[in-house]
Amino acid sequence: MTTVPSASVAPDQLAIDGNRLWKFLMDLAEIGAYDDQATGLVGINRQALTDGDREGRRLIILWMEEAGLEVSIDEMGNIFGRREGLEPCLDALMAGSHIDTVATAGAFDGCLGVLGALEVVRSLNDAGIQTRRPIVIAAWTEEEGVRFSTDMLGSAVAAGRLSLDYAYDLADEGGLRFGDELERIGFKGPRPVRLDSPHAYVECHIEQGPVLAQEGYAVGVVTGVQAISWQKVTLHGRAAHAGTTPIGLRIDAGLAAAQIIVEARRMVNSGEYGQLRATVGHIRASPGLPSVVPDLAEITVDLRNPDDTLMAKAEADLEEFFAALPETQPGLRVEARRVARTRAVSFSNEIQDVIDASADTHGFDTMRLTSGAGHDAQEMAAITPTAMIFVRGQYDGISYNPREYSTPEDCAAGISVLAKTMLELSA
Known part of the structure; x- marks a missing residue:
């Protein structure tokens, strides 16, 4: 050739x-x-x-x-x-x-x-x-x-x-x-x-x-x-009968997961974090039965932002929200672990x-x-x-x-x- x-x-x-x-x-x-x-x-x-x-x-x-x-x-x-x-x-x-x-x-x-x-x-x-x-x-x-x-x-x-x-x-x-x-x-x-x-x-x-x-x-x-940030959040509550357990005595891991989902959307809608996008793409509850208050919930939180400073602020504020969750349900335990984090990148x-x-x-x-x-x-x-x-x-x-x-x-x-x-x- x-x-x-x-x-x-x-x-x-x-x-x-x-x-x-x-x-x-x-x-x-x-x-x-x-x-x-x-x-x-x-x-x-x-x-x-x-x-x-x-x-x-x-x-x-x-x-x-x-x-x-x-x-x-x-x-x-x-x-x-x-x-x-x-x-x-x-x-x-x-x-x-x-x-x-x-x-x-x-x-x-x-x-x-x-x-x-x-x-x-x-x-x-x-x-x-x-x-x-x-x-x-x-x-x-x-x-x-x-x-x-x-x-x-x-x-x-x-x-x-x-x-x-x-x-x-x-x-x-x-x-x-x-x-x-x-x-x-x-x-x-x-x-x-x-x-x-x-x-x-x-x-x-x-x-x-x-x-x-x-x-x-x-x-x-x-x-x-x-910038991209992934967190895995595990919420530990207490399993209980859905019909006999008064609301005030529950430690509902599913409720805590829902609160995080709503807070993530509130942060996006607030405009406080620029062009923030937040997604909860994975949700799992245990024991997963219709008549049992979940004793465990696992979710992922995906945050994205073209501004590194505003991304860091969103991450910090979300961590504060996690820390305050047990105040709404005494006995609730929250474990949050960051599994991926990349900064915003500009190309040549x-x-x-x-x-x-x-x-x-x-x-x-x-x-x-x-x-x-x-x-x-x-x-x-x-x-x-x-x-x-x-x-x-x-x-x-x-x-x-x-x-x-x-x-x-x-x-x-x-x-x-x-x-x-x-x-x-x-x-």
Whole structure:
């Protein structure tokens, strides 16, 4: 194959095959597929380090190798596919995302970033283009955090925010340790997890929100990611008969959980905390019987805010609320544990400009927006210049739901912008 240095390549010489990209997205979506009763659609449940995740990982590795990439796996199970550059000694450009999902997922969250970067490599191969810098595609482990309660886990350890021992000791709801499960599925790799800083990192991702669709843009340029805080709150009360126990003598863990939920919404509505968002997405009561006052309730509280100072104030005020809850029910015991915390992150202005220029090359207008969701890119931003491309979602941008959808045309648009961006950054 005759190779052409990337610096001499005109934009129209690197063409993304949108049909091929779509086929690979749909093929991966078959792994972990299930019939979702709530929507009547096919959803995907491919949580981290499950058998489905193992099957998906094997398929990704096969596709990487078929594209000529040298594959390696690190101690966290992060998968890397390297395409050599004309100057192998140069720091590599890295692009990627994740393939693990929540329990009720669609086909695009994370997967578009991994398979889109792989499509860029295939297109480079098709065009006979050799970049000056090496290109590395990353498929990160446990980005979602739904199984082991810490999101962006693989990239956070790789970038140095979290330790390997901390990650290995995390356990899921069934008590299964991350380290043991990583070994069980055969993806505890030999490569040291701590990354040397790449030249840059870029990630393409479905927006998971309604902004691009509402404003009429197929592609967005992401300016950064807001701060995220997850807390697990366990409330210890006293089980009692629902009919015979007077209200004044109850220690009702379920009531305390409800009070926290209402307080979280009050904080959001108050305007005191800026653009705070608060969600209680997990609720469990014990013994879970209709005629018994619950003696235990477990909830999670998810706080998000683009302002670190206001996020810290919200966290502190919520902690004060937890501390005061026993005053409403003497004997109530409250245990609150923070399981994840990331600060607000701003992405590289220079790479944002490259993305803008790349979109303009393809005739796409763009808008700049902050991500409301967490991404591996925010971890990489700590060690290298980083930015993200958003692709428009349909149905009000719904995500974490089988209705999550982006059109083949919009996916191809986003990956075309990714391709031109990668070509520029690897030159």
